[in-house]
Amino acid sequence: MPKIIVNAFLTLDGVMQAPGGPDEDREGGFVHGGWQGPYSDDVMGRLITEGFADADGFLLGRKTYDIFSNYWPKITDPGNAIATALNSRPKHVVSRSLERVSWNNSNLVRGDVVAELRKLREQPGQSVQTWGSTDLMQTLLKHDLIDEYRLFIFPVVLGSGKRLFGSGTVPAAFKQVASATSSKGATYHRLERDGKPTYGEIGA
Numbered sequence: 378m379p380k381i382i383v384n385a386f387l388t389l390d391g392v393m394q395a396p397g398g399p400d401e402d403r404e405g406g407f408v409h410g411g412w413q414g415p416y417s418d419d420v421m422g423r424l425i426t427e428g429f430a431d432a433d434g435f436l437l438g439r440k441t442y443d444i445f446s447n448y449w450p451k452i453t454d455p456g457n458a459i460a461t462a463l464n465s466r467p468k469h470v471v472s473r474s475l476e477r478v479s480w481n482n483s484n485l486v487r488g489d490v491v492a493e494l495r496k497l498r499e500q501p502g503q504s505v506q507t508w509g510s511t512d513l514m515q516t517l518l519k520h521d522l523i524d525e526y527r528l529f530i531f532p533v534v535l536g537s538g539k540r541l542f543g544s545g546t547v548p549a550a551f552k553q554v555a556s557a558t559s560s561k562g563a564t565y566h567r568l569e570r571d572g573k574p575t576y577g578e579i580g581a
Contacts (some may be wrong), residue, residue, distance in 0.1 A: 378526035379438065379502035381494075382429055383514060386413050386531050387543050392538035393511055396531075402440060402539075409535045416531045418580035420559040428527055429459040433502040435495075437559040442470045445508075460464050461562075464557035465492075467508035469497060469505065491520050511539040524567050527550065532562040550574045 386396040395401035395410035402410065437445065445463060452460035468483040471490055478485050486493045494517075497505060504525075509514065517523050551568035559566050 378500050379385050379433060379500065379505045381431070381498065381517065381522055381556055382506045382525045382527060383517065383523050383541075384506055384508045384527045385514070385529065387528055387537075387541060388412065388533050388535050389530065390534040390536065391540040391542060392535045393509075393541050394516075394538035396445075400440045405440065405537075405539070407533075407568050409538060412533055412535060413531060416533075416559065416563045418559045418561050418563075420513070420557055421529060421565070424527075424557060424565050428506065432462060432504055432506040432558050433507045434469065435463065435465070436469045436505050436507045436510070436513070436532045438513035439470065439472035440512075441509035442468070442472070442475075442478065442480075442483075446483075448477075450480060453496065464513045471510075471516075481523065486541055490516060491522075494520075494522055498545075511541070514541055515545055518543065518547060521547040523549075523570075525567070528568070529550050530564045530566065533557045 385393050387393050392409075392412075394407050395403070397411065397414035398414075399410040449460050449463045452464075455461060464481055466482060468478075468480060469486050470478050470483055471486045473487070475485060485498075507517070550571045550573055552571040553566055554569050555567035556565060
């Protein structure tokens, strides 16, 4: 059964909207697009590349699918690990508005999305990964469908924008299995499910 792994680029205040460029997602009047760019370095680049290469397939919301499908099919260098993974492996696209998806090895997930995602978890494979797809994240969180997080956290706060952890988040505990710090102060945290939260009193 494949795990659903969430990859997210986050500010310190939890914003994940439009890290890649000013016009990536202006929904809600968001004016901070492109906030991730100044923190790029070899460490973050390696971890991102390894993440894409590690996936058996991808789970994408419509906006992320549109961005990826307009760019990555044009990258045909076999030495580009991200392009090779995205262009060749299955892509499950969750959308209420798309009628069809034409990118190689893509299929459209419609109707009862939660039921379809649970069916997806019954198929063979090791991991299905999300990148971006903020709205889809809220569905995964609400229905407790996330097995692992790979969080890239950058030393900046924005005060507004779409956040990863919304009001529908189900309580869950995680254990950190890997971490890294970049030369520009960004941190990476790989977190696997570890049951439900436990509680206690400090000093008791």
